[in-house]
Amino acid sequence: MASALGAQPFAQDAPEDFFGKRATGCVQEEGFCPDWIADNYDRYLDPFFQHVILTVVPVAIGFAIAFTLALIAHRRRWLIGPVAGFTGALYTIPSVAFFFLLQPLTGLGRTTAIVALTCYTLLIIFRNVITGLNAVPEEAKDAARGMGLTDRQLLWRVELPLALPEVLAGLRIATTTTVGLAALAFLAGGGGLGAELDAQKYFKSNVAVAGGLCILLAAVLDVIILAFQRLVTQWQRAAAA
Amino acid sequence: MTDHSSAATPSNVNGRQAATLEFRNVTKRYAGQDEPAVDGLSLEIPAGEICVLVGPSGCGKTTAMRMVNRMIDITDGDIVLDGESVKDRPPAQLRREIGYAIQQIGLFPHLSVADNIATVPRLLGWDKQRISERVDELLHLVSLDPAETRDRYPAQLSGGQRQRIGVARALAVDPPLMLMDEPFGAIDPINRERLQNEFLRLQQAIRKTIVFVTHDIDEAIKMGDRIAVLQKGGKLAQFASPAELLMYPASKFVEDFVGADRALKRLALQRVRDIDLWKVATVRIGEPVFEAHAKLADADLDIALLVDDNGRPQGWLSNGAFTGERVEQKLRSPAEPSVELDDILRDALADLLTSDTRYGPVVDDSGRVAGVLSLEVIGRFLHQAPTEARTGADLVEP
Numbered sequence: 001m002a003s004a005l006g007a008q009p010f011a012q013d014a015p016e017d018f019f020g021k022r023a024t025g026c027v028q029e030e031g032f033c034p035d036w037i038a039d040n041y042d043r044y045l046d047p048f049f050q051h052v053i054l055t056v057v058p059v060a061i062g063f064a065i066a067f068t069l070a071l072i073a074h075r076r077r078w079l080i081g082p083v084a085g086f087t088g089a090l091y092t093i094p095s096v097a098f099f100f101l102l103q104p105l106t107g108l109g110r111t112t113a114i115v116a117l118t119c120y121t122l123l124i125i126f127r128n129v130i131t132g133l134n135a136v137p138e139e140a141k142d143a144a145r146g147m148g149l150t151d152r153q154l155l156w157r158v159e160l161p162l163a164l165p166e167v168l169a170g171l172r173i174a175t176t177t178t179v180g181l182a183a184l185a186f187l188a189g190g191g192g193l194g195a196e197l198d199a200q201k202y203f204k205s206n207v208a209v210a211g212g213l214c215i216l217l218a219a220v221l222d223v224i225i226l227a228f229q230r231l232v233t234q235w236q237r238a239a240a241a
Numbered sequence: 242m243t244d245h246s247s248a249a250t251p252s253n254v255n256g257r258q259a260a261t262l263e264f265r266n267v268t269k270r271y272a273g274q275d276e277p278a279v280d281g282l283s284l285e286i287p288a289g290e291i292c293v294l295v296g297p298s299g300c301g302k303t304t305a306m307r308m309v310n311r312m313i314d315i316t317d318g319d320i321v322l323d324g325e326s327v328k329d330r331p332p333a334q335l336r337r338e339i340g341y342a343i344q345q346i347g348l349f350p351h352l353s354v355a356d357n358i359a360t361v362p363r364l365l366g367w368d369k370q371r372i373s374e375r376v377d378e379l380l381h382l383v384s385l386d387p388a389e390t391r392d393r394y395p396a397q398l399s400g401g402q403r404q405r406i407g408v409a410r411a412l413a414v415d416p417p418l419m420l421m422d423e424p425f426g427a428i429d430p431i432n433r434e435r436l437q438n439e440f441l442r443l444q445q446a447i448r449k450t451i452v453f454v455t456h457d458i459d460e461a462i463k464m465g466d467r468i469a470v471l472q473k474g475g476k477l478a479q480f481a482s483p484a485e486l487l488m489y490p491a492s493k494f495v496e497d498f499v500g501a502d503r504a505l506k507r508l509a510l511q512r513v514r515d516i517d518l519w520k521v522a523t524v525r526i527g528e529p530v531f532e533a534h535a536k537l538a539d540a541d542l543d544i545a546l547l548v549d550d551n552g553r554p555q556g557w558l559s560n561g562a563f564t565g566e567r568v569e570q571k572l573r574s575p576a577e578p579s580v581e582l583d584d585i586l587r588d589a590l591a592d593l594l595t596s597d598t599r600y601g602p603v604v605d606d607s608g609r610v611a612g613v614l615s616l617e618v619i620g621r622f623l624h625q626a627p628t629e630a631r632t633g634a635d636l637v638e639p
Binding site: 008027137138140141142143144145146147148150154158161162164180233236239241 | 248257310312332335337338341343344346347348349350352353360361364394395396403404407410411420542615
């Protein structure tokens, strides 16, 4: 089912789509043509929303997994090394290879892309949550325990709020990275803006719009998380002021 | 103020303001270490007193304190809080009833001052209104302006203010026992002295049982009703009142630890009114000379002090003042240094040492002469046994 979405290798048909009847000199020269862009922007809408899904879903799932792993490893410190090693190993797998490796399991399509992209977020998020938790001042933890907070209360009321800037910083890196990596999801048949890019990679207008949308998406998601971060960590700026 | 808050605190051990605390042969041994960190420590701390644990680093004083609220497990022996072994209490529940203040303060940087103070009340499920009132009350108690402070973050406060918030937070649910580990250790000397005085004044109002850890013998002498001196290996070297400790150190170790200047330190525990002053002949201008001579015969000092109509010292009279029938205003020296009855002996001694004379008139609250303090008087006092176990707390102005 996922393969129906983006697996269609339309590279051969694309030239007609792109140059069609209204091909002008600019388009024929594969240049940067504002007119063409104005007429054709709607062809990018679907790939763009695919790209949003290819970013948000892996980051969300990756965050849930990595965050849970980090909380477990925070109490059982010996787990930090193995988890960091494993997620680190996942991170080093080239994406094309990853897609191939997953194909026997998940076939060709968006699921494959999402699984791979999810795996790439784990290392960054896991490490940042652990770093954030490690940076919580020892005296704040000691005072919290001394006042009678249970381990769970300590975690949710003291440690996580104090680790939040680092956690959200990890989320930002993971999100921007995933926007970029998702541009390769078409290789797994996952669609997205990468498919558009690849379809006409010598057509400057196409590259500008598809690439520009990738950058725009990364920037917008980054700003959203940043805004959230500023909202929930006002104490940090109060301290700096 | 405290009555109100303690009545409103169901978590108090039996609703009492202060608890008794007893260390019964308490030992802490860490795995893999030959020497115990705390070795058979026995102490009885009456309700409402400050017990200072003092000693060089590695003497186990902090370990001993942290066993009280079970931050560290007791290896052997028992700690009994208000008749109940701390080992029988779930740690989190026990800790909520024991105020906890540490040197690094450990305020939560992400919470406002009010939220920091509200930590334990929230754990105990107090309602908002009550928490808010209690926060303001505590901020007043530690001399901070609630309107200005409550919404600030710890990083926006000075070190002294943070320290006060730490104490306020530890007092939040009016606990019958407070544990304080070098609470003023990270403060500069001038502010430390101020905070110490403030805290002693506060303690006069709240009368908590307090276990106070410090490595500074001067702080121990100032803050403690009783002092437990610990030595390396967690052994109790002496448990006594500050005056006793200074007068009769139980061992060479304690003697060395309290310092060669322990006689001077005793002076810091006493006010001028505590010692027998010299009697002085006070004379007014125009008084018959024979009366002045009679006074002189009765005095400890062979020169007379001129006073005004209100009994305030004007200066020391020279022999020339007594040549006529009536006393004339002929001064040999001014009435300096002037010492007050409420002055601390150490400060009075400093005044004497920096002046030309080795004696000075002592005046009472209304400025009237009450006697004369001299180096000799102080010297004599230092050879006497302490009649009364004075403590630093008695020396802070109410």
